Amino acid sequence: MKKQMKMSGIGFYLLVLAVIFCAVYFSGNIESSSSDSYSIANLKKDLGNGNVTSASISQNQEIPTGEVVVKLKSGKNVDFYVSDVKDVQELLDQWNVSYKLGDVKKTSWVITTLLPYGLGFVAIFLLFSFLSAQSANSGGGNSKMMNFGKSRARRIDPEEPHAKRFKDVAGLKEEKEELEEIVDFLANPGRYTDVGARIPKGIILVGPPGTGKTLLAKAVAGEAGVPFFSLSGSDFVEMFVGVGASRVRDMFAEAKKNAPCIVFIDEIDAVARKRGSGLGGGHDEREQTLNQMLVEMDGFGVNEGIIVMAATNRVDILDPAILRPGRFDRKVTVGRPDVRGREEILEVHAKGKPLGDDVDLKKIARTTVGFTGADLENLLNESAIVCAKEGRKFIEQEDISKSFIKIGIGKEKKSKIISEKDQKITAYHEAGHAILFHVLPDVGPVHMVSIIPTGSGAAGYTMPLPERDETFMTKGKMKQDIIASLGGRIAESLIFDDITTGASQDIKQATSTAKAMVTKYGFSENVGMINYADEDEVFIGRDFGRTSRDYSEDVAKTIDNEVKAIIDDAYAQAKSILEEHMDVLHKCAKLLLEKERIDREEFEALFEPDGVVLEKKEAVSEEVDVEPDSL
Ligand SMILES: Nc1ncnc2c1ncn2[C@@H]1O[C@H](COP(=O)(O)OP(=O)(O)OP(=O)(O)O)[C@@H](O)[C@H]1O
Ligand SMILES: [Zn+2]
Secondary structure, three states: OHHHHHHHHHHHHHHHHHHHHHHHHHHHHHHHOOOOOOOHHHHHHHHHOOOEEEEEEEEOOOOOOEEEEEEEOOOOEEEEEEOOHHHHHHHHHHOOOOEEEEEOHHHHHHHHHHHHHHHHHHHHHHHHHHHHHHHHOOOOOOOOHHHOOOOOOEEEOOOOOOOOOHHHOOOOHHHHHHHHHHHHHHHOHHHHHOOOOOOOOEEEEEOOOOOOHHHHHHHHHHHHOOOEEEEEHHHHOOOOOOHHHHHHHHHHHHHHHOOOEEEEEEOHHHOOEOOOOOOOOOOHHHHHHHHHHHHHHHHOOOOOOEEEEEEEOOHHHEOHHHHOOOOOOEEEEOOOOOHHHHHHHHHHHHOOOOEOOOOOHHHHHHOOOOOOHHHHHHHHHHHHHHHHHOOOOOEOHHHHHHHHHHHHHHHHHHOOOOOHHHHHHHHHHHHHHHHHHHHOOOOOOEEEEEOOOOOOOOOOEEEEOOOOOOOOOOHHHHHHHHHHHHHHHHHHHHHOOOOOHHHHHHHHHHHHHHHHHHHOOOOOOOOOOOOOOOOOEEEEOOEEEEOOOOOOHHHHHHHHHHHHHHHHHHHHHHHHHHHHOHHHHHHHHHHHHHHOEEEHHHHHHOOOOOOOOOOOOOOOOOOOOOOOOOO
């Protein structure tokens, strides 16, 4: 259906182009159709033979040149140009042939200039608009030129069958809870405005592709019973400067007409990249579009009932202006689902797909670490296809295993399928980090530990809660950061015979912190309070390279030694702390393997002998130096 519309769109453009080219071709011919062969000499001959019945002469104004059309007895018309129409007039008078004398200027200007050039211009314009409509290739598929500067938002009304509700969104419990408030704002705005509350205007959903961001936004609209308008950021990025901005204007105008409503912009990073940055920076069109979006968001009243939701998987490249209060000031992170979440998603998508007795969704959930909702939906769909191909009525475990391999191969390129062994290593690695963050006084507390692979390629993560108001980084804290970052590798080495390459990022981090301590902050007595860190970047050959160090070999050696001493010392401390908490290490790894993601409470409970949290660790830091000062 959509395809057909597209095709007829192309047909439309081709037709218009064909007509224009014909018109240009013929209009050109009007000018040049003067038969080269015919001339005043031929006219003389034809007059002599009595072949001429009539003629018309069009004279160019103020100059003697003109065009002559001669009607011959044979019924043929010939025309030609003459340098002086008087010559022709005299000839015709001589032979008593009647003729009309007209003024050529007006028609010739229209025909010879306006028509071909004008139409040529229109043709080029159409060609470009056609190409840009093709390249934008919007979801709307509505590429008529009348809609050139119009938004192509797609609308879903709450009554429509494909409107979504929260029950269609599996897992994502915290995310739904956060968005429930938005639903309430839209459904009962009065309750909030009555007490002077400011309803948020923009919410940004951040997470890897296929994790259900669009689905969540749709569900918010469905729950609140308001229309849902969706658009992709790339719809705004056009070849012509100003088109994107005009689409933004149009979109918000439409939204205002339909308030309360949700406007959803997918891939907002396509428009909202940092301005003037290297990332496609200096793109006038994009900047104008972004500016227009900011103007619109600032412009509509706080409580107008329009909530803009946007999705991205690259929050780091967004222009900070877009995240300011009054714009997209709420952020909801949508992560890959954990085991429970995956099981729920499988349940949602298994509806309408008859499963054989041997299919165990729980088991599938356990073997699909790192799969997003979209991946899981795809897995079941592929399985149903395999099943249907073989003419069976029920989907068997075998079908799912086949699809798993098929999808797995495709997935392998994006993120890896994780083997049980790798998962175990990751669990110990992250547990190692987490324990150190918890035990060391100036870092942590641990907010979350996870062995679900991240979009950026990490096998898992330990998230400390760093949001403490600190003006200064202290020597003790930097040292503890290094200790904590070595914890992953040490935990691996304590448990397994071999170690993995998984700690490379940790090592890099630890090294750069240690280097900064020595060369920048003057924390090392042997090096002293001298800055050795500022190396200017200079242009060497084709690459930006570093200048050679402007300090001696001796100093370089001292720095290297000091850095190594810091790391070695941190390593020893980390190891002894982990050895002391071996029981927690095992418990934590086990819990991680079971749940894949554990929060602060669950983690801290592991330290209590009876598994109960007695007292939560808060920001405790008072000038603590855990280690005997060895710098
Ligand atoms: N939590 C979920 N529950 C049920 N289905 C889900 C869930 N997450 C994803 N899906 C399935 O995956 C499909 C794609 O999800 P969606 O388009 O919402 O992802 P997205 O995060 O917006 O991705 P993208 O960034 O690529 O736009 C959905 O249509 C749905 O079938
Ligand atoms: Zn690590």
